[in-house]
Amino acid sequence: MTIRIEERLAQFDRLTVLVAGDFMIDQYLSGTSTRISPEAPVPVVHIKKTFFRLGGAGNVVRNLAALGAKLRVVLEVGDDANGAMLIGELAQLGADLTYARQTPQVCTSVKTRVLAQNQQLLRFDEEDIRPVSSEWVEALRLQADSLFSGIDMVLLSDYGKGALTSEMTAFLINEATSRGIGVTVDPKGTDYSKYAGATVCTPNLKELIEAVGADRLETEDAIYQAAETLCRQNNIEYMLTTRSEKGMSLQRKGAAQKQDFPVVSKEVIDVTGAGDTVIAAFTLCYGAGFPLELCCKLANVAASIVVSKTGAATATREEICAVLEDMGHERCKIRTADALRTVVKQLHEAGKRVVFTNGCFDLVHAGHISSFRQAKAFGDVLIVGVNSDDSIRRIKGPRRPIVGQQARLALLEALDMVDYLVLFDEDTPQTLIEQLCPDVMVKGKDWEGKSVAGGEFVRAHGGRVEFIELEQGLSTTQIIEQVLRAYGESI
Known part of the structure; x- marks a missing residue:
């Protein structure tokens, strides 16, 4: 049986990644600019909002968390307000902070970006670059068994701020590989010997050029030779080079040629942190096998x-x-409420009209099919909310449902007019409707004139409630009664 991509990505939930590297704070000053300063030929920005995010290795952690992984971090930050903020942000992401410490010997790095109309005008950095102490490496070495306990992958995010010295990277890579744990590295600088033994390094093309001491790499063969040289000289299994508009190239140590993966076309707004996303996604995919x-x-x-x-x-x-x-690619129609909320947002941004209907759908019959067809006619995308088994038992009694929720979902998924399915455990779809905010809610005419769960919410948000004709003589209850009359106790 084909494994859907949703099922593959769900494997990220079971992975724990150890992240080490240069953690920092990204500060954003966002506003508008309508004039040039009379003091110098620079724009004047009226700041309207200031916000902070985890930067550097912290942004890698954000990406891993967004994809569902569990996290453990190794870091030293300053015993200052920015360091406390950084630790707090990591804690909110659920990261294991057992091996994180604040120390007065370190100044927490802060990168500040000034934005106007969502365009970056200026960046200034506050930092004190110095190598991590051998004492900290030794303290980690003494705790190696607990540090690597339960870890599936190790990710090293090197921004050249001193957290990943040769001593630190050698310790982390050697300990990981001795335990059969893969190591991915976002490298910095020209000395790749510090990453010796890593599974994958992910330089961008500029970093690859610098690492081999070239002025440029003008041909595909030159890129292949450079990546192969770094793999061979430093015992790195793979070199994954990101190449902007040309996508990425994967070189396996000793392979006769590289593999190229074209870029996925999308409007480029801001490339900040794209490398962090690449290594986070690759690490989890590799860790999931x-x-x-x-x-x-x-x-x-x-x-x-x-x-x-x-x-x-x-x-x-x-x-x-x-x-x-x-x-x-094949779409999985069955989604969680949280996942569908993202889908609905994207559909609305694309100008699509979203229709919602719901029911138990126990013993799916021609009446249900007619209802779905009528409902779909009110919009572009039809979402069907399906009562869970527990919900049905509370509503219809302990002998229902006849067909379990997974089988009901599988059957409904095969219907062309149904675009998405979502299971809900409450007695009514009120909460689900408030999460999804559909444009149209559809109910049978037997509900006309009655209070419909979620109806007022839909109307209050600019939508409407539509009532459709029901096929007479068709219901799950009637089908059950007919079977009992036909077969009696012999069934």
Whole structure:
């Protein structure tokens, strides 16, 4: 049986990634600019909003968390307000902070970006670059067994601020590989010997050129030779080079040629943090045991999503699935409420009208099919809310449903007029409707003139409630009664 991409991505939930590297704070000063300063030929920005995000290795953690992974971090930050903010942000993401510490010997790095009309005008950095202490490496070495306990992958995010010295990277890579744990590295600088033994390094093309001491790499063969040289000289299994508009290239150590993966077309708004997204997505795909081609493809898709957003953004599994659907991949119609909320938002942004209907759909019959056809005619996309087994038992009694929820969902998924399905456990779909905010809600005419759960909410948000004709003589209860009359106790 084919495994859907949604099912594959759900495997991220069971992965725990150890992240080490240069953690920092990204500060954004966002406003508008309508004039040039009389003091100098620079724009004057009227700041309207200031906000902060995790930067550097912290942005990698954000990306991993957005994709569903569990996290453990190794870091030293300053014993200052920015360090406390950074630790607090990591805690909110659920990261294991056992091996994180604040120390007065370190100054927490802060990158401040000034934005006007969502365009970056200026960046200034506050930092004190210094190598991590050997004492901290030794303290981690003494706790190696607990540090690596339960870890599925190790990710090293090197921004050249001193957290990943040769001593630190050697310790982390050697300990991980001795335990059979894969190591991915976002490298910095020209000395790749510090990453010796890593599974994958993910330089961009400029970094690859610098690492081999070249002025440029003008041909595909030159790129292949450079990546192969770095793999061979430093015992790195794979070199995954990101190449902007040309996508990415994967070189396996000793392979006769590289594999190229074209870019996924999307409007580019801001490339900030795209490399963090690539390594986060690739790491989880590799840790989940995906084929390398799929790892690269999904990392490419994830990167295309974040570059279409402002700032150091993240990609979710739902967004990745939506892009793959647009590319013609098979869609899974069965979604969670949270996932569908993202889908509905994207549909509304695309100008689509979303229709919602709901029911138990126990023993699906021709009446249900007629209702779905009528409902779909009111819009572009039909979402069907399906009562869970527990919900049906509360409403209809302990002998129902006849057909379990997974079988009901599988049957409804096969219907062409149904676009998405979502299971809900409440007695009414009120909460679900408030989460999804559909444009049209559809009920049978037997509800006309009655209070409809979710109806007032839909109307209050600019939508409408429509009532449709029901097929007479067709209901699950009538079908059950007919079976009992026909077979009696012999059934």
